[in-house]
Amino acid sequence: MKPTIIPFLTTRKLNPENQETPIHFLPQTITxxxxxxxxxxxxxxxxxxxxxxxxxxxxVIRPIIFKLEDIMRMPSKHLMLPLECSGNNRAFFHPKVYGEQWEDGAISQGLWKGVPLKDLLALIGLKRTALEVVFEAYDYGKRMDLEGDFHFARSLPIQKALHPDTLIAYELNGKPIPFKHGYPLRLIVPQWYAMASIKWVKRIVVIDHLFKGPFQEIDYNYYPYKDSDKGKTPVAQINVSSIIQQPQSYSILDNGKHVVEGIAWTGTGVIIEVEVSTDGGESWHKAILGQEQSHLYSWTFWKYDWKVSSKGEYLIMSRARDSFGNIQPFKAKWNRKGYGYNAVYTVKVKVE
Amino acid sequence: MKPTIIPFLTTRKLNPENQETPIHFLPQTITxxxxxxxxxxxxxxxxxxxxxxxxxxxxVIRPIIFKLEDIMRMPSKHLMLPLECSGNNRAFFHPKVYGEQWEDGAISQGLWKGVPLKDLLALIGLKRTALEVVFEAYDYGKRMDLEGDFHFARSLPIQKALHPDTLIAYELNGKPIPFKHGYPLRLIVPQWYAMASIKWVKRIVVIDHLFKGPFQEIDYNYYPYKDSDKGKTPVAQINVSSIIQQPQSYSILDNGKHVVEGIAWTGTGVIIEVEVSTDGGESWHKAILGQEQSHLYSWTFWKYDWKVSSKGEYLIMSRARDSFGNIQPFKAKWNRKGYGYNAVYTVKVKVE
Known part of the structure; x- marks a missing residue:
């Protein structure tokens, strides 16, 4: 009998809890x-x-308090998609930035079930003045930069709120959403970074102006400069990205055949190509995509069979391209709070 | 009712299993x-x-096959000590080196119970030709650099083998050693890096020459040069070291009071001083050591109360000194396989 060997979440912080997916050790489609x-x-x-x-x-025309059981009786939709923290890979920015030092595991994929928000909004009727929809969450606490307590709250532009795939979700992977992930009701906003998919939804407020809460106006904005707020833009769509799950960086391989494999995803369209380089970006080869494009939003597996005969050091890279023509850059766009990192993924290995 | 929040091991590799202690989240004396x-x-x-x-x-004069039950009936000894992988902190070498990318959690402390090896050796009697003692383990497999299968096996010089605190251990923290940590019998070699404390001891062979197994002669040596084996020396005693458990690097703090805290340990004597700098090494302050020196080998808690009033970025450092006069260097001695890292521990924080 051999002992059980399992991966674990990587603990980044416990108070509040922040833990990372062991992404290199999870071949599954669903996390x-x-x-x-x-x-x-x-x-x-x-x-x-x-x-x-x-x-x-x-x-709204007829404000309603929806009961969970009523929501669960409405026509529902399943969506398989990754949630990616906008700070995923923050640890890899140069110069380094402050905040949770996420490496490449602040992303997980789930099968979400819920009711399109637009169906709820249709029942209550929007006034013509409706400009944004604010989602207030149950979690709250203090911020270092402002006095008082704040609930986590963010808004969506009315068009995104009315998108047929913006869900009020109540199931993850066939079960009620685990409490840590938003039970009983979580907003799911496909194609946007996961700060938009707020957990523990408490109240929804349709407003006729732009929402100015601190998680909208201060956090979750790209600040291109270290000492100035010039050029600030809100974080929204997920940038096209990919990672190499195996081999891992600074590993030692024997010469022979190796499978370079990973996942790729985007918030704009679908992944149409992943290229792999084994010579530091000089030449590129098409990876085999492991998935039909049936799920619009889900991540895509890819692999590349690498035959290496010469000993030495190798820089292996992966680069994804999506149907909107977006492609991973060699260097991620630096920003002060460290969001949206999506540089070409690089691992260095030694063949002995 | 609030959900349970616990830290996890950090998964570095699953085949074979390599996982790191969440050292920043464990205030306990015992891991x-x-x-x-x-x-x-x-x-x-x-x-x-x-x-x-x-x-x-x-x-030996009278070769014996000891039964576990006989060993457990002999006079025993408890030792509280950290096991530190010689590759602990390997990820922090510059230039980077190949191998498991351990950060600062390839160290854990336990209370080991066992029989001094010297008592077993006294029962069988050493011949005058005895020069080294070889410990063969049950685990085995292939190496990339040599043909065939190898059991993990290492030797100790006869003096170290006869040290009264070199144990054949059968308990960890009051229970039989967990299988993953060497059940039923593990060698415990205080003050040496943990490659010496071999798990799953299969056989002990006293030899009249120097042992030349690959885990003795190839691995676990300091190679100071990238492309040459010149100056190769074996890894043995643990270098004096310390880490800052909290605050974590690249965290954002409010201004006010903060506790800088961590642990310190050494393989030569005992820790006599830990200093903390909050200005990148310009000035140093004595930390308060949190432990009597009753246990010769165990790690030492330390803390420093830091009052910070000005906003800005700070480099916080810890530096331990031991009773042999060893002190952590600003830069660890680079070596090709990345052993023995013990540079002054540095975290960068921002006060807002």
């Missing part, structure tokens, strides 16, 4: 809940019965 | 088995009854 990355701004909220009721108010 | 770092060269050996019998042969 099991034990391995789903965890990202919190605050302590976990208290679990209350109140969370089974979802008020939608503001610039 | 629980769930959090004890795991380092393997090979797949786990098969568990057999044979392992309850320990032959000691070679340059």
């Amino acid at each position: 099991l809940k034990e391995y789903f990355f965890i990202r919190n701004h605050f302590e976990y909220p208290t679990q209350t019965q109140e969370a089974y009721f979802l008020p939608i108010v503001g610039e | 629980l088995k769930e959090y004890f770092f795991i380092r393997n060269h090979f797949e786990y050996p098969t568990q057999t009854q044979e392992a309850y019998f320990l032959p000691i042969v070679g340059e």
